[in-house]
Amino acid sequence: MKAEKMAKLANDLNKFSAKKWVLINPPAIAQWDPVPESYNNPMNLGLLHVAQVLLFLDCEVEILDLQNDNNLNDLNQKLKSLNARADYFGISNNYFRTFESSKYIADYIVSNYQKNVLIGGMHAGYLEENPWKDDEYIDRWEGEFKRVLSFKDRISLPLPYHLWPNLHDTDLILDVSQGCSAKCTFCLKPQLYYRSQEVIETDLDYLCQNVGIDNQIVYTTYNFGEIKQKDEIILDILKPKGITFQTQSRPDQTYNNGFDFLKKAREAGLEELYLGLETINPEVLIRYKKTKNPDEYVNAAKNVIEWCSELDIHVKLNLIIFDGEGPEHLDNLRTFLDVMKVHLSGFILGPLLCFPGTALYEEKPAPIPMKPSQEEYFRKRNCYPVKLNELWDFDESLKQCEDLMSEYKFEDRRLIRSFNLEP
Numbered sequence: 512m513k514a515e516k517m518a519k520l521a522n523d524l525n526k527f528s529a530k531k532w533v534l535i536n537p538p539a540i541a542q543w544d545p546v547p548e549s550y551n552n553p554m555n556l557g558l559l560h561v562a563q564v565l566l567f568l569d570c571e572v573e574i575l576d577l578q579n580d581n582n583l584n585d586l587n588q589k590l591k592s593l594n595a596r597a598d599y600f601g602i603s604n605n606y607f608r609t610f611e612s613s614k615y616i617a618d619y620i621v622s623n624y625q626k627n628v629l630i631g632g633m634h635a636g637y638l639e640e641n642p643w644k645d646d647e648y649i650d651r652w653e654g655e656f657k658r659v660l661s662f663k664d665r666i667s668l669p670l671p672y673h674l675w676p677n678l679h680d681t682d683l684i685l686d687v688s689q690g691c692s693a694k695c696t697f698c699l700k701p702q703l704y705y706r707s708q709e710v711i712e713t714d715l716d717y718l719c720q721n722v723g724i725d726n727q728i729v730y731t732t733y734n735f736g737e738i739k740q741k742d743e744i745i746l747d748i749l750k751p752k753g754i755t756f757q758t759q760s761r762p763d764q765t766y767n768n769g770f771d772f773l774k775k776a777r778e779a780g781l782e783e784l785y786l787g788l789e790t791i792n793p794e795v796l797i798r799y800k801k802t803k804n805p806d807e808y809v810n811a812a813k814n815v816i817e818w819c820s821e822l823d824i825h826v827k828l829n830l831i832i833f834d835g836e837g838p839e840h841l842d843n844l845r846t847f848l849d850v851m852k853v854h855l856s857g858f859i860l861g862p863l864l865c866f867p868g869t870a871l872y873e874e875k876p877a878p879i880p881m882k883p884s885q886e887e888y889f890r891k892r893n894c895y896p897v898k899l900n901e902l903w904d905f906d907e908s909l910k911q912c913e914d915l916m917s918e919y920k921f922e923d924r925r926l927i928r929s930f931n932l933e934p
């Protein structure tokens with residue numbers, strides 16, 4: 512966010528004090544496919560952080576979770592009753608699957624109620640292209656919103672879980688750290704920070720006392736074990752609670768932390784690890800600055816997958832088809848999966864979308880020119896494909912993902928795809 516815009520936001524936040532806010536979690540109109548049976552609605556961590564700031568400013572806050580209202584009639588019904596409930600509205604455009612619904616809801620509120628809307632979320636920056644009114648805010652990352660608090664307050668205030676509707680039917684989040692210090696160029700991420708040990712304990716106590724811990728919780732971090740000593744402290748807190756949890760990490764990070772660290776995590780309740788492998792292709796790993804040593808990186812992944820198998824941790828891979836990858840690359844991936852599949856319980860596949868503002872190559876910013884028909888397709892979704900190679904356009908890469916989905920029958924297979932908001 513530009514400095515002057517940030518200053519305006521900070522200034523206006525003072526004016527927002529003691530006002531009523533409704534914070535909206537918009538419907539996910541692009542779905543994971545297929546959604547596993549065990550899938551619960553996730554909490555929106557960003558909204559909880561924004562709510563925390565607003566409570567700090569003596570505002571009244573309501574959170575409206577619309578993630579299941581993904582048809583227009585249901586959505587309109589919910590939006591009809593909003594006017595009297597708030598002076599200001601916040602919407603979390605948390606992912607590309609909520610682009611269209613965020614914009615739809617914001618337009619609805621502005622045109623029907625003439626009230627202020629603030630759009631936050633990981634991908635809110637993409638909406639800056641749209642000609643929104645001057646008094647609306649686009650705040651990429653709710654994290655920037657949090658700058659009204661000192662860093663000390665930010666890491667030491669408990670999350671207002673009590674505001675989340677239907678807490679019992681939600682995937683519970685334990686917010687341990689945010690951000691990552693790696694430099695992968697395709698990734699949008701904030702700067703690394705860990706929350707204080709005391710506040711994590713407070714959050715955990717609240718969840719245990721008010722919700723129970725029968726379901727797995729989400730240990731939220733970009734890169735589990737990035738600061739090993741800090742994660743070890745949290746593992747010590749978790750272990751006596753008998754909680755089971757899932758988390759995510761880079762393969763090389765987990766490998767470098769060693770088998771004993773993973774064992775400690777297992778003993779503290781780690782059941783499911785999402786491994787951000789992304790690709791196994793050396794030139795792509797280097798180009799996107801995932802690693803400087805692709806062979807070591809892929810070997811680290813193999814070792815971690817085998818360790819997980821030995822420790823009975825369900826390991827799932829995040830995989831992306833990147834710009835420049837073609838049939839030969841996917842053959843390599845298949846060879847890798849054929850060897851490792853006995854140890855794997857799932858994967859999440861993504862045809863790479865290139866969002867405005869995401870650096871793909873440092874020397875070659877997105878978007879890459881494309882056919883007018885393609886451009887229209889992606890503009891409608893406020894996202895852009897990269898030119899995959901001479902053979903594959905985006906649709907073909909999506910088809911390649913679908914082929915992988917049908918070839919590898921893991922218990923959890925998910926494909927990222929998008930579709931329109933239909934009435």
Ligand code: SF4
Nearest residue numbers: 691693694695698733
């Ligand atoms: S390691 Fe993961 S979270 Fe960190 S920059 Fe790379 S892709 Fe992003």
